Amino acid sequence: MDTxxxxxxxxxxxxxxxxxxxxxxxxxxxxxxxxxxxxxxxxSTLMKILCGIYAPDEGTIVIDGETRRFANYHDAVSAGVxxxxxxxxxxxxxxxxxxxFLGRERRGRFGMLDRTxxxxxxxxxxxxxxVAIDLAVPIRELSVAQQQFVEIGKALSLDARxxxxxxxxxxxxxxxxxxxFAIMRELKQQGVAMIxxxxxxxxIFEVCDRITVLRDGHYVGMADVASTDVGRLVEMxxxxxIESSFPPKPPLxxxxxxxxxxxxxxxxxxxxxxxxxxxxxxxxxFAGLVGSGRTETALAVIGADAAHVKEIRIRGAAAKLSDPAxxxxxxxxILPENRKTEGLITDFSIxxxxxxxxxxxxxxxxxxxxxxxxxxxxxxxxxxxxxxAPTMNTEVGTLSGGNQQKVVIARWLNHHANILIFDEPTxxxxxxxxxxxxxxMRELTARxxxxxxxxxxxxxxxxMCDRVAVFRxxxxxxxxxxxxxxxxxxxxxxxxxxxxxxxxxx
Numbered sequence: 001m002d003t004x005x006x007x008x009x010x011x012x013x014x015x016x017x018x019x020x021x022x023x024x025x026x027x028x029x030x031x032x033x034x035x036x037x038x039x040x041x042x043x044s045t046l047m048k049i050l051c052g053i054y055a056p057d058e059g060t061i062v063i064d065g066e067t068r069r070f071a072n073y074h075d076a077v078s079a080g081v082x083x084x085x086x087x088x089x090x091x092x093x094x095x096x097x098x099x100x101f102l103g104r105e106r107r108g109r110f111g112m113l114d115r116t117x118x119x120x121x122x123x124x125x126x127x128x129x130x131v132a133i134d135l136a137v138p139i140r141e142l143s144v145a146q147q148q149f150v151e152i153g154k155a156l157s158l159d160a161r162x163x164x165x166x167x168x169x170x171x172x173x174x175x176x177x178x179x180x181f182a183i184m185r186e187l188k189q190q191g192v193a194m195i196x197x198x199x200x201x202x203x204i205f206e207v208c209d210r211i212t213v214l215r216d217g218h219y220v221g222m223a224d225v226a227s228t229d230v231g232r233l234v235e236m237x238x239x240x241x242i243e244s245s246f247p248p249k250p251p252l253x254x255x256x257x258x259x260x261x262x263x264x265x266x267x268x269x270x271x272x273x274x275x276x277x278x279x280x281x282x283x284x285x286f287a288g289l290v291g292s293g294r295t296e297t298a299l300a301v302i303g304a305d306a307a308h309v310k311e312i313r314i315r316g317a318a319a320k321l322s323d324p325a326x327x328x329x330x331x332x333x334i335l336p337e338n339r340k341t342e343g344l345i346t347d348f349s350i351x352x353x354x355x356x357x358x359x360x361x362x363x364x365x366x367x368x369x370x371x372x373x374x375x376x377x378x379x380x381x382x383x384x385x386x387x388x389a390p391t392m393n394t395e396v397g398t399l400s401g402g403n404q405q406k407v408v409i410a411r412w413l414n415h416h417a418n419i420l421i422f423d424e425p426t427x428x429x430x431x432x433x434x435x436x437x438x439x440x441m442r443e444l445t446a447r448x449x450x451x452x453x454x455x456x457x458x459x460x461x462x463x464m465c466d467r468v469a470v471f472r473x474x475x476x477x478x479x480x481x482x483x484x485x486x487x488x489x490x491x492x493x494x495x496x497x498x499x500x501x502x503x504x505x506x
Contacts, residue, residue, distance in 0.1 A: 010059035037214035038430035052076035082160025145176035246463030266309035272475035288471030302327035333412030346397030402433025
């Protein structure tokens with residue numbers, strides 16, 4: 001094996017925590033190597049050490065047989081290490097060429113910018129990737145996938161021989177992800193070694209050669225993709241096998257009352273008119289391809305987006321939900337797709353995030369808050385939803401994705417919202433935390449809460465939902481129930497329209 005990178009006996013500690021303990025990682029030239037582990041397993045810390053952002057307390061980095069010590073990120077880049085962060089590092093108002101060569105612009109005679117040379121280099125790189133990028137427009141006008149390709153191009157322009165891809169498909173459509181995988185395979189043929197970090201195990205089996213697993217800051221093991229399976233990987237990541245991460249579906253009560261009846265919802269004039277019903281104690285799935293209208297429908301229901309026609313009843317009474325505050329007063333809460341920017345204030349504590357919509361409950365006098373009551377309620381709700389944190393005063397930004405999601409849920413439960421809209425509830429969280437979120441959702445429905453779950457993950461839709469409304473081009477094509485909920489039926493309706501599936505007329 002032609003090894004390009006070896007990390008040997010890497011350890012790293014921070015005040016009060018040992019983030020990494022004796023980690024090993026070995027990558028071959030032209031290999032796509034998955035790095036797996038739950039949130040908090042140490043993946044990000046290890047990659048920051050490889051990129052020169054952190055210095056290891058112990059251990060060595062060996063590239064092409066030479067031991068390297070990186071004082072900073074630029075040292076790592078000089079050694080051929082590039083990273084495409086999950087959060088893009090592009091400047092929105094600059095174009096692709098300007099972003100790729102920012103801070104290392106090519107200059108000609110008399111120190112003048114050689115824009116032609118930079119544009120030619122960028123053109124060559126994108127031709128190598130097989131992607132079409134408009135080099136003249138600002139980055140903000142490109143699609144998310146195109147911005148991803150610019151990030152990869154930027155790394156390659158730095159002559160990266162070892163490329164780290166951190167959750168690169170998190171915001172891509174399935175078609176865009178497939179294009180990314182094609183690019184990764186092409187780079188593999190060109191001898192570029194890649195470290196691929198993803199929570200989607202099916203992607204690992206599609207594109208990777210080998211897998212290294214971390215758990216709680218320790219090295220668990222390495223496996224060839226061809227000789228392992230999902231169950232074994234999950235066991236390596238969480239220390240136990242999860243035969244099925246979905247809790248059993250209890251039968252929906254025959255007398256379950258409608259809690260939300262959308263009699264007519266038309267987002268735009270001349271657009272389709274949708275109608276659906278959510279019953280007490282059920283999980284209603286919103287499925288469909290990205291852009292099919294799932295989230296737009298939910299946002300229109302709560303008044304976050306305008307609608308041309310909107311007729312809604314909540315618990316049998318006509319409801320006028322002009323904005324999310326109206327919806328909240330009616331007992332409807334939403335967990336937005338982007339929890340960090342729309343669902344949480346990450347610089348605030350857990351207690352502050354849970355209390356922020358609920359201060360009226362704790363008012364002791366006109367201008368004073370009963371802090372004891374607030375603390376008691378926060379402690380109780382944290383226990384109910386299983387938030388794992390040192391104290392209620394822990395900053396939310398330091399929590400794992402799964403625990404951040406639980407904090408958002410806790411806020412709405414504390415506000416007595418009993419109709420909950422979960423938009424991509426497990427995006428960006430690990431396998432073990434997903435199972436906890438699924439279990440919590442079922443515990444909520446058992447207590448009479450009703451949930452609309454919007455998800456792009458078919459196994460999640462099939463495994464969790466009592467009924468599924470399938471969207472296509474803004475229209476609910478079909479509502480599937482019981483045994484009719486399977487991946488093929490959902491995908492058929494989402495891509496080709498209703499093929500004899502049952503329509504909702506309730």
